[in-house]
Amino acid sequence: MKRASIKDLARIANVSHSTVSRALSRNPLVNQATAERIRRLADEHGYRPSAAARSLVTSRTATVGVVVTNITDPFAAEVVSGIEEAALEHDYSVFLANSNAEPAREVKVVRSFEERRVDGVIVTSSRVGSVYAGLLAKAEVPIVLLNNQHPGEFLHSVMIANPEAATEAVQHLLALGHRRIAYVGDRLGRQSDTERFAGYRVALDYADVPFCPEYVVHGDGKPEGGGAAMRRLLALDEPPTAVFCYNDMTALGAMRAIRDAGLRIPEDVSVVGFDDLFVARYMDPPLTTVRQPMRRMGRMAFETLHSLVSDAGSGQNIKVPGELIVRQSTAPVRKEISCNFSTAPKSTAGGSNVSDSNISGS
Amino acid sequence: MKRASIKDLARIANVSHSTVSRALSRNPLVNQATAERIRRLADEHGYRPSAAARSLVTSRTATVGVVVTNITDPFAAEVVSGIEEAALEHDYSVFLANSNAEPAREVKVVRSFEERRVDGVIVTSSRVGSVYAGLLAKAEVPIVLLNNQHPGEFLHSVMIANPEAATEAVQHLLALGHRRIAYVGDRLGRQSDTERFAGYRVALDYADVPFCPEYVVHGDGKPEGGGAAMRRLLALDEPPTAVFCYNDMTALGAMRAIRDAGLRIPEDVSVVGFDDLFVARYMDPPLTTVRQPMRRMGRMAFETLHSLVSDAGSGQNIKVPGELIVRQSTAPVRKEISCNFSTAPKSTAGGSNVSDSNISGS
DNA sequence: CTGAAAGCGCTTACAG
DNA sequence: CTGAAAGCGCTTACAG
Numbered sequence: 135m136k137r138a139s140i141k142d143l144a145r146i147a148n149v150s151h152s153t154v155s156r157a158l159s160r161n162p163l164v165n166q167a168t169a170e171r172i173r174r175l176a177d178e179h180g181y182r183p184s185a186a187a188r189s190l191v192t193s194r195t196a197t198v199g200v201v202v203t204n205i206t207d208p209f210a211a212e213v214v215s216g217i218e219e220a221a222l223e224h225d226y227s228v229f230l231a232n233s234n235a236e237p238a239r240e241v242k243v244v245r246s247f248e249e250r251r252v253d254g255v256i257v258t259s260s261r262v263g264s265v266y267a268g269l270l271a272k273a274e275v276p277i278v279l280l281n282n283q284h285p286g287e288f289l290h291s292v293m294i295a296n297p298e299a300a301t302e303a304v305q306h307l308l309a310l311g312h313r314r315i316a317y318v319g320d321r322l323g324r325q326s327d328t329e330r331f332a333g334y335r336v337a338l339d340y341a342d343v344p345f346c347p348e349y350v351v352h353g354d355g356k357p358e359g360g361g362a363a364m365r366r367l368l369a370l371d372e373p374p375t376a377v378f379c380y381n382d383m384t385a386l387g388a389m390r391a392i393r394d395a396g397l398r399i400p401e402d403v404s405v406v407g408f409d410d411l412f413v414a415r416y417m418d419p420p421l422t423t424v425r426q427p428m429r430r431m432g433r434m435a436f437e438t439l440h441s442l443v444s445d446a447g448s449g450q451n452i453k454v455p456g457e458l459i460v461r462q463s464t465a466p467v468r469k470e471i472s473c474n475f476s477t478a479p480k481s482t483a484g485g486s487n488v489s490d491s492n493i494s495g496s
Numbered sequence: 497m498k499r500a501s502i503k504d505l506a507r508i509a510n511v512s513h514s515t516v517s518r519a520l521s522r523n524p525l526v527n528q529a530t531a532e533r534i535r536r537l538a539d540e541h542g543y544r545p546s547a548a549a550r551s552l553v554t555s556r557t558a559t560v561g562v563v564v565t566n567i568t569d570p571f572a573a574e575v576v577s578g579i580e581e582a583a584l585e586h587d588y589s590v591f592l593a594n595s596n597a598e599p600a601r602e603v604k605v606v607r608s609f610e611e612r613r614v615d616g617v618i619v620t621s622s623r624v625g626s627v628y629a630g631l632l633a634k635a636e637v638p639i640v641l642l643n644n645q646h647p648g649e650f651l652h653s654v655m656i657a658n659p660e661a662a663t664e665a666v667q668h669l670l671a672l673g674h675r676r677i678a679y680v681g682d683r684l685g686r687q688s689d690t691e692r693f694a695g696y697r698v699a700l701d702y703a704d705v706p707f708c709p710e711y712v713v714h715g716d717g718k719p720e721g722g723g724a725a726m727r728r729l730l731a732l733d734e735p736p737t738a739v740f741c742y743n744d745m746t747a748l749g750a751m752r753a754i755r756d757a758g759l760r761i762p763e764d765v766s767v768v769g770f771d772d773l774f775v776a777r778y779m780d781p782p783l784t785t786v787r788q789p790m791r792r793m794g795r796m797a798f799e800t801l802h803s804l805v806s807d808a809g810s811g812q813n814i815k816v817p818g819e820l821i822v823r824q825s826t827a828p829v830r831k832e833i834s835c836n837f838s839t840a841p842k843s844t845a846g847g848s849n850v851s852d853s854n855i856s857g858s
Numbered sequence: 859c860t861g862a863a864a865g866c867g868c869t870t871a872c873a874g
Numbered sequence: 875c876t877g878a879a880a881g882c883g884c885t886t887a888c889a890g
Contacts, residue, residue, distance in 0.1 A: 136555075137613075139883055150861045155885060165859060182610040186548040186557070187883035190866045193498075195548070197612075200592075204577060206774070211573045215566060218594050222601070227608050230562075230592040232580050239584070246589050248544040250559075251499075357778055386778045393780060412568075416719055416748045418755060418780040501867055512877045517869060527875060549867035552882045 199247035216432025254439040283324040299456030300333025311467040316349040316374035360387030376404035400465035419462035561609035578794020616801040645686040661818030662695025673829040678711040678736035722749030738766035762827035781824035
């Protein structure tokens with residue numbers, strides 16, 4: 135049995151389908167009584183207008199395409215839930231797609247969004263530039279970027295204030311007396327990594343703590359990479375007494391590596407994360423971290439997209455401040471260690487590569 | 497500038513738009529040479545067929561509506577990533593919606609899925625019955641349920657084998673010598689809770705361990721609820737030496753409560769979870785839990801939906817086995833405790849309500 | 859206030 | 875092999 139159409143209702147109500155259309159869209163032109171009669175009929179028959187048919191004439195679909203690297207990443211999930219929440223309020227539906235950071239998938243996803251004529255696209259934590267730029271250019275679909283990982287400005291974006299937040303996090307560590315502070319980054323070249331590293335350097339410089347390239351290692355934004363990177367730090371002659379991690383997922387792995395090495399958190403090593411995922415407060419010890427208002431950022435991304443589409447509002451680049459949440463994974467540096475500390479660990483020739491490229495990117 | 501349509505291409509290629517349509521859909525009728533010429537033209541102009549226009553005539557949209565309680569729940573995120581993966585392979589797009597378990601939202605979501613004429617709906621971990629049943633009945637949209645929380649059978653579903661998995665988990669605890677084993681459940685009345693509780697009882701009965709109603713408490717499937725429930729257990733005269741938790745999120749809260757009480761895991765209390773979320777292995781200690789193949793279950797849900805739609809395949813109820821993953825949150829019961837244990841703790845009058853309704857539901 | 863008509867961008871019998 | 879025609883289910887000027 136096919137769904138009832140506007141024509142079916144018209145026949146039943148003994149009016150033209152134009153009138154039905156007007157009645158349902160609450161066009162004030164149509165007679166009150168008949169309008170209500172039609173609406174009642176529509177209700178009784180469980181009538182649902184066809185979004186496809188409507189959008190064919192209005193050329194708007196009330197849909198957004200949302201691309202995340204992987205919805206399995208808690209950060210992405212939080213952002214998407216914010217987007218979806220705001221979308222539903224505006225009667226928008228969201229298409230969700232995982233790019234897995236695979237170009238082949240990205241192409242497929244962009245293509246599908248184009249065919250479905252989404253009113254706009256939100257891309258989270260991706261290296262936008264390559265693939266998506268094409269979408270924007272050719273199809274003129276508005277795109278809003280959330281924590282874009284590609285260097286360079288974009289028209290519309292919502293970004294966390296990385297450098298400032300990172301500086302604050304490291305200053306917290308400095309205030310606790312730490313001097314041997316490491317940075318466990320994300321993959322090199324990603325914008326957030328570059329910016330958080332820059333914030334780390336600023337804090338160090340400000341406190342006149344010499345920068346030590348050996349204390350900069352890179353993971354992959356996930357526990358596995360964080361753990362491997364942490365193990366490299368612990369193998370140093372003078373391992374750090376505190377680490378600032380690119381994000382909470384990285385911190386998860388770092389904490390595991392620290393414990394596996396027989397060290398305690400925070401007594402032996404203080405750990406700071408970034409994001410404030412829900413797990414942060416359930417880790418042992420609860421993780422000190424920088425909170426990103428992820429859901430709110432998702433909402434903001436949708437709202438700017440929406441105003442772009444409906445009010446033809448001009449774009450904007452929104453910068454959101456992070457907030458340091460101090461929990462129990464950070465503690466004052468132990469006396470004996472801080473006394474031992476005199477000069478920066480000698481840097482190796484090879485070690486500086488890492489930090490150099492980081493600096494140049496910031 | 498509007499998107500190129502089939503007519504635009506027809507004009508440029510000097511053929512009818514029918515021919516263009518055939519060429520693009522690789523209809524073998526059309527002449528090889530012209531077909532290729534048309535396809536090349538389409539490429540050059542970045543032509544993208546309008547999914548809306550197409551689905552208006554084919555009455556298929558190649559979209560699925562996916563409803564989760566909240567995408568922020570790692571279980572839901574894993575399932576959705578499986579669905580999306582399978583969907584993309586079949587050139588389907590997925591609409592994602594959070595119900596938040598709020599009826600008002602559910603109605604809105606279902607309505608939007610109807611208007612968008614999704615080819616099918618997948619509902620995860622919801623109490624399907626009330627709202628969604630209507631969708632199925634009136635609109636005849638195929639629905640596949642994943643871990644449905646409403647008692648009773650449905651046409652098409654993918655479910656974890658709850659009782660068997662729960663029994664296995666509790667038997668692991670029994671094998672370690674535990675006798676005072678508690679069950680920290682989800683909200684009462686949800687199907688998975690009922691079934692996991694049933695599996696717990698089976699294991700106890702099998703081992704001739706007396707059932708103690710006091711050892712059955714209920715949370716909310718989240719850390720907060722798990723923590724509160726655990727605190728109630730720890731306040732008992734004879735607290736349990738092991739707890740089987742409804743899911744990993746509940747275990748997260750339980751573990752925090754145990755530590756806050758100054759007890760150690762697993763030395764004082766062994767903990768078992770359910771799901772095997774990615775965090776399970778990063779908890780301290782790493783959590784023993786029952787693995788649900790969440791992504792695979794998501795894939796299965798999509799595949800059954802897809803075969804329902806395209807092959808007109810008959811529906812099915814798929815049961816997936818769980819897998820016990822033993823990590824370090826469980827250990828043999830301590831001697832002195834197991835010796836102290838003689839009879840089951842005396843049960844209180846009020847305490848039995850809880851277990852009774854659980855039993856009746858299974 | 860209401861209806862007839864055109865059209866959105868496709869697909870698909872129906873003729874040739 | 876190709877084109878003209880009808881139609882999917884809507885919205886919206888245009889007449890009346």
